Amino acid sequence: MKIVSDKNVKLDPKLAQKIAELSGENVFLCYQCKKCASGCPAREFMDGNPTELMRQIQLGMIDEVTKGNTVWYCVSCQTCSARCPQDIDIAHVADAIKIIVQQEKIKADTKNARLFNWLWMTILRYMGRIYEVGLTGVLNVFTGHPFKDMALGMEMIKKGKLKLLPSFKRPFMMMRMFSRARKLKK
Numbered sequence: 208m209k210i211v212s213d214k215n216v217k218l219d220p221k222l223a224q225k226i227a228e229l230s231g232e233n234v235f236l237c238y239q240c241k242k243c244a245s246g247c248p249a250r251e252f253m254d255g256n257p258t259e260l261m262r263q264i265q266l267g268m269i270d271e272v273t274k275g276n277t278v279w280y281c282v283s284c285q286t287c288s289a290r291c292p293q294d295i296d297i298a299h300v301a302d303a304i305k306i307i308v309q310q311e312k313i314k315a316d317t318k319n320a321r322l323f324n325w326l327w328m329t330i331l332r333y334m335g336r337i338y339e340v341g342l343t344g345v346l347n348v349f350t351g352h353p354f355k356d357m358a359l360g361m362e363m364i365k366k367g368k369l370k371l372l373p374s375f376k377r378p379f380m381m382m383r384m385f386s387r388a389r390k391l392k393k
């Protein structure tokens with residue numbers, strides 16, 4: 208976690224309480240085991256990660272929690288919530304923060320988050336799983352930094368941590384799920 212000079216940190220002692228009222232989740236149960244952050248598929252795009260977010264809420268660091276992009280890159284996959292040994296629904300906590308940002312008209316860093324969410328869902332819908340190389344590449348091209356992660360990506364491909372070519376996992380089933388969800392929404 209980034210250490211900030213204490214004089215510059217704005218603290219809101221009621222932040223955890225507000226989030227508890229909106230989400231029903233008690234962030235003070237978190238003991239920073241990092242299981243949520245290690246499983247989060249969107250963490251590389253976030254300013255922080257779910258574990259840091261929980262600590263910032265406990266401390267009442269209102270600006271870091273509400274102005275950063277972490278919650279806006281959350282795709283509500285629930286991986287963190289499923290992995291948490293304390294049964295905290297972290298995805299629900301992220302939703303509560305989005306509500307606070309909107310209710311209090313806070314200027315949050317949502318830049319590129321909409322594009323990221325759209326790309327994520329489109330890849331998932333047609334491929335049945337996330338294709339990290341494609342997602343990062345397209346996002347970097349659209350945001351004007353086409354070579355941003357190229358060196359790191361090549362290194363990861365060499366070490367077998369990333370797959371260069373996409374793979375598909377039951378895409379037709381996923382497409383059916385998406386169209387069913389769309390019908391339910393109507």
Ligand code: SF4
Pocket residue numbers: 243246247248249250257280281282283284285286287288297298301
């Ligand atoms: S729900 Fe959000 S924060 Fe949790 S693992 Fe998924 S993307 Fe990450």
Ligand code: SF4
Pocket residue numbers: 236237238239240241242243244257258261287290291292293294295297
């Ligand atoms: S998995 Fe749960 S207990 Fe562990 S760091 Fe995340 S929120 Fe905290």
